[in-house]
Amino acid sequence: MAGHNPWPNEGNTGHIWDEDIRELDNPPPLWWMLAFYAGFVMIIFYAIYYPTIPLANGFTKGVAGWTAVKEYEESYNELKAWRKAKFADKEEALASKPLNEIMKNEDLKLYAVATSKMLFGDNCAACHGAGGMGNPNFPVLADDDWLWGGHINQIYASIANGRVGNMPARGLMGNLSDDEIEKVADYVMALSEGKGNDPSVAAGKAIYAKGMCVACHGPTGKPVAPNGAANLTDKIWRFVPANDGSCTLMDEQTQRDAVVRTIKYGVNVKKNGQLIDCTRQAVMPAWKERLGEKEVKRLAIYVHELGGGQ
Amino acid sequence: MSELNRDGTKASLLDEYEVNSKTLEEIGVEILPVNTGKTVHAKRIPGHYRTLKWIAASVWLTLFFGPYLRWNGEQAILWDLPNRQFHFFGITILPQDIWVLAMILLFFALLLAAVTAIAGRVWCGYFCFHTVWTDVFTWLEEKFEGPPAKRIKLDQQPLNWEKIKIKLPKHLVWLLIGFATSFSFLAFFTDAFDLWKRLFHLDLGKWEWLTIIVLGLATYFFAGFMREQVCIGFCPYARIQGAMIDEATVVPTYDKDRGEPRAQMKERNAYVREVLQRLKKEGEEQKLMEQFLAEGMDERAAKKKVQETLRQRANEEADRHFGDCIDCHLCVDVCPTGVDIRLGQQFGCITCGLCIDACDSIMEKIKKPKGLIRYASLDDFLGKETPPWYKRPRVLIYITVMSIAAGLLLWKLTHLDPIDVKALHDRAPLFVQMSDGTIQNKYTVKIVNKTPNKMMAKISVEGPEGLVYLTDRVVPVEPGTVGQAIVRVRLPKSALKEGRVPIRIIVQDQNHPEIKSTYESVFIGPKH
Numbered sequence: 135m136a137g138h139n140p141w142p143n144e145g146n147t148g149h150i151w152d153e154d155i156r157e158l159d160n161p162p163p164l165w166w167m168l169a170f171y172a173g174f175v176m177i178i179f180y181a182i183y184y185p186t187i188p189l190a191n192g193f194t195k196g197v198a199g200w201t202a203v204k205e206y207e208e209s210y211n212e213l214k215a216w217r218k219a220k221f222a223d224k225e226e227a228l229a230s231k232p233l234n235e236i237m238k239n240e241d242l243k244l245y246a247v248a249t250s251k252m253l254f255g256d257n258c259a260a261c262h263g264a265g266g267m268g269n270p271n272f273p274v275l276a277d278d279d280w281l282w283g284g285h286i287n288q289i290y291a292s293i294a295n296g297r298v299g300n301m302p303a304r305g306l307m308g309n310l311s312d313d314e315i316e317k318v319a320d321y322v323m324a325l326s327e328g329k330g331n332d333p334s335v336a337a338g339k340a341i342y343a344k345g346m347c348v349a350c351h352g353p354t355g356k357p358v359a360p361n362g363a364a365n366l367t368d369k370i371w372r373f374v375p376a377n378d379g380s381c382t383l384m385d386e387q388t389q390r391d392a393v394v395r396t397i398k399y400g401v402n403v404k405k406n407g408q409l410i411d412c413t414r415q416a417v418m419p420a421w422k423e424r425l426g427e428k429e430v431k432r433l434a435i436y437v438h439e440l441g442g443g444q
Numbered sequence: 445m446s447e448l449n450r451d452g453t454k455a456s457l458l459d460e461y462e463v464n465s466k467t468l469e470e471i472g473v474e475i476l477p478v479n480t481g482k483t484v485h486a487k488r489i490p491g492h493y494r495t496l497k498w499i500a501a502s503v504w505l506t507l508f509f510g511p512y513l514r515w516n517g518e519q520a521i522l523w524d525l526p527n528r529q530f531h532f533f534g535i536t537i538l539p540q541d542i543w544v545l546a547m548i549l550l551f552f553a554l555l556l557a558a559v560t561a562i563a564g565r566v567w568c569g570y571f572c573f574h575t576v577w578t579d580v581f582t583w584l585e586e587k588f589e590g591p592p593a594k595r596i597k598l599d600q601q602p603l604n605w606e607k608i609k610i611k612l613p614k615h616l617v618w619l620l621i622g623f624a625t626s627f628s629f630l631a632f633f634t635d636a637f638d639l640w641k642r643l644f645h646l647d648l649g650k651w652e653w654l655t656i657i658v659l660g661l662a663t664y665f666f667a668g669f670m671r672e673q674v675c676i677g678f679c680p681y682a683r684i685q686g687a688m689i690d691e692a693t694v695v696p697t698y699d700k701d702r703g704e705p706r707a708q709m710k711e712r713n714a715y716v717r718e719v720l721q722r723l724k725k726e727g728e729e730q731k732l733m734e735q736f737l738a739e740g741m742d743e744r745a746a747k748k749k750v751q752e753t754l755r756q757r758a759n760e761e762a763d764r765h766f767g768d769c770i771d772c773h774l775c776v777d778v779c780p781t782g783v784d785i786r787l788g789q790q791f792g793c794i795t796c797g798l799c800i801d802a803c804d805s806i807m808e809k810i811k812k813p814k815g816l817i818r819y820a821s822l823d824d825f826l827g828k829e830t831p832p833w834y835k836r837p838r839v840l841i842y843i844t845v846m847s848i849a850a851g852l853l854l855w856k857l858t859h860l861d862p863i864d865v866k867a868l869h870d871r872a873p874l875f876v877q878m879s880d881g882t883i884q885n886k887y888t889v890k891i892v893n894k895t896p897n898k899m900m901a902k903i904s905v906e907g908p909e910g911l912v913y914l915t916d917r918v919v920p921v922e923p924g925t926v927g928q929a930i931v932r933v934r935l936p937k938s939a940l941k942e943g944r945v946p947i948r949i950i951v952q953d954q955n956h957p958e959i960k961s962t963y964e965s966v967f968i969g970p971k972h
């Protein structure tokens with residue numbers, strides 16, 4: 135600021151910067167003042183129209199009945215309506231076309247996948263994990279191993295009607311002794327390694343063939359057609375060691391322990407309407423009633439595309 | 445009290461109070477009053493710089509004609525905002541390469557700085573759209589309302605029908621130019637011919653109407669009414685001038701040593717008469733007469749010669765006594781910002797050179813050398829030698845940065861990748877074990893097609909022994925869009941010692957096999 139005022143008579147306040155920029159004490163222009171007063175008038179109308187004045191218990195609601203949530207809902211509904219209109223033909227196609235055909239339409243398929251994420255997250259991910267990554271004793275959906283078939287129609291059927299796993303408790307019906315179970319377990323472990331014909335597991339193999347195993351798991355350890363029985367020749371284990379308290383009779387440490395438990399106590403084995411101790415639980419609920427056919431189709435496509443659909 | 449110049453203006457304010465700012469002193473900036481009052485009605489006179497100004501202004505014709513240029517049947521320059529593309533003579537710039545535009549901005553910013561360091565506000569005086577539009581507007585004003593004196597008179601008249609009749613056409617033409625400006629601007633953002641069509645059908649979008657109206661009115665208002673006030677009051681570029689020029693910068697300057705003390709012709713003539721009188725009184729007339737007669741002249745010739753010689757002497761003395769400036773005020777009258785350049789370099793001056801034209805025309809008339817006002821640097825006037833521009837560090841630094849920007853720009857434009865590939869690794873799940881014991885990872889591959897042709901992108905994956913991949917046949921990608929494909933990659937556990945291994949995803953256009961891009965990604969598996 136300059137020490138003295140080179141513009142003494144122009145009505146400046148004496149504040150001078152950069153040698154020549156100075157603050158003048160001029161009245162605001164008329165239009166400005168009018169706008170200023172118009173602002174005051176506005177406030178009155180605003181206060182009447184919108185929620186404004188805080189009261190001891192709440193606030194004035196305003197004659198318009200406006201609330202932020204209402205506005206949000208309105209625009210959300212608008213968005214929903216917009217989406218609905220925009221994708222109406224796709225939704226239509228999804229509802230009316232058979233799955234085989236939808237799968238051939240790349241565009242529709244991608245649309246189904248894109249719109250399923252929330253549906254899957256809300257309904258399926260609790261057991262099958264985000265993105266179908268699986269949880270102990272709940273099947274992984276992102277792999278290529280399918281108990282009930284990986285074709286789109288089979289996946290659809292599994293979701294729509296549900297599935298109940300079923301394997302007799304070999305150890306309890308008395309048809310296999312503990313020792314035999316151990317041998318079969320050795321054989322099953324070897325099958326997974328591709329060593330089913332190894333002489334060291336010949337005993338287990340014989341028991342497997344003689345017992346009822348073949349009926350469901352097939353003569354080679356692989357079910358002849360998808361029937362819910364695990365494929366024993368691959369590297370994926372339907373049940374893995376998990377000491378979650380549902381079995382007090384044994385402690386599962388290794389994969390072999392898990393196999394032994396499954397053979398011994400079966401899957402979904404009931405006595406007097408109650409699940410017996412240590413039996414595996416494997417129940418997939420039916421979703422068709424709850425979600426409707428179209429949503430189940432959508433999910434089937436999503437699951438098919440997760441990683442291993444056939 | 446402050447000392448006044450002859451014409452009643454104040455002498456430099458620096459004379460009045462102490463300036464402790466060294467910089468101000470060094471660059472010789474004088475604090476002068478700027479015109480904030482009445483409309484400046486500048487005289488228009490022809491001249492060298494006037495011509496230059498028109499030539500420079502014609503650059504802006506590209507604004508009006510640019511949108512109609514075609515290139516391969518497409519609009520040559522098009523900012524396609526909805527599709528996020530910029531087309532420039534067959535080159536398409538997508539958002540991924542938007543830094544190219546940043547380089548263009550950087551280049552021009554430094555060009556501005558470099559030019560300013562060399563020759564002051566070249567931009568302001570010759571190229572700035574505000575100057576150019578204002579110039580055209582005032583030119584039209586002169587066409588409709590006559591020369592400045594008439595216009596000033598007209599302004600003072602009360603508003604009546606006569607006045608409106610004169611003023612209205614001008615305002616209509618101004619508004620028309622405003623519309624042409626905003627419409628042309630808009631036409632760079634959409635198909636220009638289509639825009640015309642839609643305009644006639646009154647079928648423009650909300651934002652298009654708004655742009656045309658707001659920008660058009662702004663043009664009318666700023667070029668028609670605000671004029672030099674924009675340069676003086678709003679323009680930030682004007683405010684940083686002091687930092688951008690130095691002693692070696694040439695700008696239109698009044699040669700004070702040569703021009704002062706100024707005197708009008710009347711005063712000069714009076715002085716010449718006075719000297720003649722004095723010479724006569726001192727007996728010079730007699731002396732010369734005798735001398736010429738002695739040289740053998742006849743009496744009539746000698747008499748004439750005596751008068752001539754005396755007048756010449758008197759004139760010479762007057763020239764010694766006065767400066768060359770005859771205080772005709774023409775340099776002030778022609779100035780579009782109402783500046784008196786004779787007060788020195790100043791903030792209001794946009795260095796348009798019009799006062800040079802004006803003064804040169806006067807010097808020609810009074811038979812004095814031109815250049816009383818001329819492009820010169822402060823160093824010139826101090827008698828110092830101005831280094832050539834290529835030896836001035838600030839110019840060199842500006843030019844270096846400019847060349848870097850230009851280099852990067854050229855490099856990028858000649859190496860615009862026709863394809864851009866990104867692969868996103870699926871996170872949930874990171875990996876899955878398949879029934880044969882291999883590990884599978886899933887990637888979403890995004891392919892940006894920057895070519896003008898449809899692309900048939902074929903995806904392949906390279907990695908360690910045993911790698912298998914599954915993906916869609918080929919992915920069709922339309923020009924300027926992003927195509928997408930899911931790729932599933934499988935590796936045997938034996939290849940995954942580290943838990944993660946690098947893989948390469950390669951995308952190749954089957955239509956043009958030379959278009960190919962490789963994306964480096966990782967494959968993640970269980971650690972063991």
Ligand code: SF4
Nearest residue numbers: 779793794796797799
């Ligand atoms: S002083 Fe001269 S160069 Fe500066 S703006 Fe005025 S006419 Fe142009």
Ligand code: SF4
Nearest residue numbers: 769770772773775803
């Ligand atoms: S135009 Fe030249 S002679 Fe006339 S007043 Fe300006 S500087 Fe002086």
